[in-house]
Amino acid sequence: MNLEQALDTLKEKGYKHTDKRTDILRLFEKGKGYLSAKDIQLQLKDQYKGLSFDTIYRNLSLFVDLGILEATELDGEKMYQFNCTSHHHHHLICLQCGKTESIEACPMTEMPQSQTGFLVTGHKFEIYGYCEHCR
Incomplete structure (x- = not known):
């Protein structure tokens, strides 16, 4: 966007x-x-x-x-x-400056299917830390 x-x-x-x-x-x-x-x-x-x-x-x-x-x-x-609208991805987020970096890996591909009938309609995965500049 x-x-x-x-x-x-x-x-x-x-x-x-x-x-x-x-x-x-x-x-x-x-x-x-x-x-x-x-x-x-x-x-x-x-x-x-x-x-x-x-x-x-x-x-x-x-x-x-x-x-x-x-x-x-x-x-x-x-x-x-x-909003990142180009394709499905997740983010690394710097806790100091707020800079974000896209990551292509999605942990949902490794999640087992729910045995209780739970229907997943969306998810969000973020990793927090410090970018190279803020470390």
């Missing part, structure tokens, strides 16, 4: 194009890892005086619902990045 695709998705789903939404999404395009609502507020505070966490969270939630962003939790804080 990139900024142009994200804006197209908003338009296709009937949501208004606003400067705040564009600027929030632009931060994800510039970033190389996950961002929190606090990161967004800090980066946009001079541009949008009084930008509330409620406004930020409402837009982040919308972006996740539309498949524009994906979310994870690091140290008890919800973090976001552009």
